[in-house]
Amino acid sequence: MISVALDLMGGDKAPTEILEGAKLSSLSDCKLYLIGTKDALDEIEGYEKIEVDDYLPMDVKPTEILRRKNSSMYVGLKLLKDSVVDAFVSAGNTGALLAGATFVLGRIDSVERPALAVPVPSTNGFTILIDAGANVHVRAEHLLDFAAMGLSFIRVLGRDSPRVGLLNVGEEESKGDETTKEAYQLLKENFAEYFIGNVEGHDINLGKADVVVADGFSGNVAMKTMEGTAKMILQTLKSQVEGAGLFQKLGALLMKKVFSSLKKTLDPRTYGGGFILGVNGVVVKAHGSSDRFAINNALQVAYRGVQMKLVESIRGEIERVRNRGVGG
Incomplete structure (x- = not known):
């Protein structure tokens, strides 16, 4: 037990x-x-x-x-x-x-640095974001470790050929500060079969990568932004339905199962929490x-x-x- x-x-x-x-x-x-x-x-x-x-x-x-x-x-x-x-x-x-x-x-x-790994909703079901707030300042070697831990996590969840992306301000290899540029090379050398390069914030929920590697500051900001956006969408839908006419409300009633599924997908409570890896x-x-x-x-x-x-x-x-x- x-x-x-x-x-x-x-x-x-x-x-x-x-x-x-x-x-x-x-x-x-x-x-x-x-x-x-x-x-x-x-x-x-x-x-x-x-x-x-x-x-x-x-x-x-x-x-x-x-x-x-x-x-x-x-x-x-x-x-x-x-x-x-x-x-x-x-x-x-x-x-x-x-x-x-x-x-x-x-x-x-x-x-050297444990990290917080959190599953966030994406078009693939979920994406692992690591680090989501444990380490504000990191070195490139730490980001390599985060990738290794994120890969282990996603594999035990059933993804056999996961894609790893590095959170950055642009997709180009030349983008970012010295730490992210160095991390890019380490990830490319060590996880060539999985690493897809840089990803931007909007790529996380779109499922471009199965594991998104970030420093704790950027990862936490991204996670909290996603949570706020999800709440805004749900609250906006609710207020729009409440203020709609009869036919719109009937339409919303017919879509109740769809809205319930959307709410469950976007609700951060559904995912419970993240692992300190x-x-x-x-x-x-x-x-x-x-x-x-x-x-x-x-x-x-x-x-x-x-x-x-x-x-x-x-x-x-x-x-x-x-x-x-x-x-x-």
Whole structure:
């Protein structure tokens, strides 16, 4: 049986929505550990409960997790480190979770910078965006590692011949700063069979690449822009239907299934969260604004990560790249 620890105290809507997300979980062969304060755990039945007396607020400095070792986030990572659980899920502060995962779990050999990999909707179903916010400043070698980890992720999700693109300000090889230009050459040399060159922001949702590699600043801006655009589209459709005439409303009623499918595709809650890749354990970062629906999906993401042996797959891909003598 797979076991997953959930940080009840992480996120804008903690602990109520986080707990409700756990209650929605239908994973029959998954054991849930709930980590929270005494008040949050009171009257909860049917789960393994881990009581703590501290938690990290959303605006905390990332390094605070290293000092506050009785916080719900640190305790969850320690449970994963000690093999009490197989995965850990938190909607808490991204920087703190990254710092904690790196410090407590340790990095995979030869990985200097763990990264946040998030599936975003595209015409292919989804595209993996990595890094989506963990590393603001990177070197070209880091972007090469991100590509290797993204390739491992997309393969275990069933894409046998994935395409990798480098997020840039233009498609031409000469575009970008020195870091992206150097990264372009490293990707071309090491992933010639997969690398399709530079891609622009609008290419992500169009499915031009299966894995889009970026520094954390650019990746996070791209992700948040996509989320905002999706919300705008859904809100505009809703307001237009509400203000329409009778015949338009009848037409909208006939299109209800289509609109429901569109809403599900564009809703970031559907994807639950992203993996912090490059550390020795399955760690899922749920969106800070996650509600019960998003948390339920984040638990499923963590479960699949364990099932897919994601960490082992990444170790193999990183070793393959390093054996070619690049990025050491």
